[in-house]
Amino acid sequence: MTRPLNVVALSGGTWRPSRTLVLTQAVLAELATQLPIQTTLIELGDIARPLGGALSRQELPADVEAQLHAIEQADLLIVAAPVYRGSYPGLLKHLFDLVDLNALINTPVLLAATGGSERHALVLDHQLRPLFSFFQALTLPIGVYATEADFTDYQITSEPLKARIRLAAERAAPLFAAHPTSLLKIA
Numbered sequence: 001m002t003r004p005l006n007v008v009a010l011s012g013g014t015w016r017p018s019r020t021l022v023l024t025q026a027v028l029a030e031l032a033t034q035l036p037i038q039t040t041l042i043e044l045g046d047i048a049r050p051l052g053g054a055l056s057r058q059e060l061p062a063d064v065e066a067q068l069h070a071i072e073q074a075d076l077l078i079v080a081a082p083v084y085r086g087s088y089p090g091l092l093k094h095l096f097d098l099v100d101l102n103a104l105i106n107t108p109v110l111l112a113a114t115g116g117s118e119r120h121a122l123v124l125d126h127q128l129r130p131l132f133s134f135f136q137a138l139t140l141p142i143g144v145y146a147t148e149a150d151f152t153d154y155q156i157t158s159e160p161l162k163a164r165i166r167l168a169a170e171r172a173a174p175l176f177a178a179h180p181t182s183l184l185k186i187a
Contacts, residue, residue: 008074012081034173072103083115104135111143
């Protein structure tokens, strides 16, 4: 029997309630219907203050260091970011500034984002993909973008968004069915 896929999901918002968190949870739930997974959910808002005060990784408290380590050990990383002023939040970038330079090589990354309107939809391709390209991670071709109109009372109500989440999970699943997780990352 193979072990469950170690999926680490990072919700890059700092406020609650959060559409970004709802989207992250929906992607995780859909992946669970496609693959045997073990999940770790990291909420940027929960670690924002100690993370923002650290100039180096050595200054991080043990619980934040453990979450960075979880990101570095993921078989599949889901990164969901809210869009502020045309990009992802600076604190999210600061978190990845502290991730080991070689830790994400060949790690599959499913990208997601939330924004106020469709005008920010290209954040996936113009902001997030380049970040993970720097790390030599494998960004999955299907990302998920959601706007405020896709939610009612912080619940996903848009059928096209639900279909996009399903498609992202369906397209991710064969990657892991065809390749044992131990072969996906370079040691």
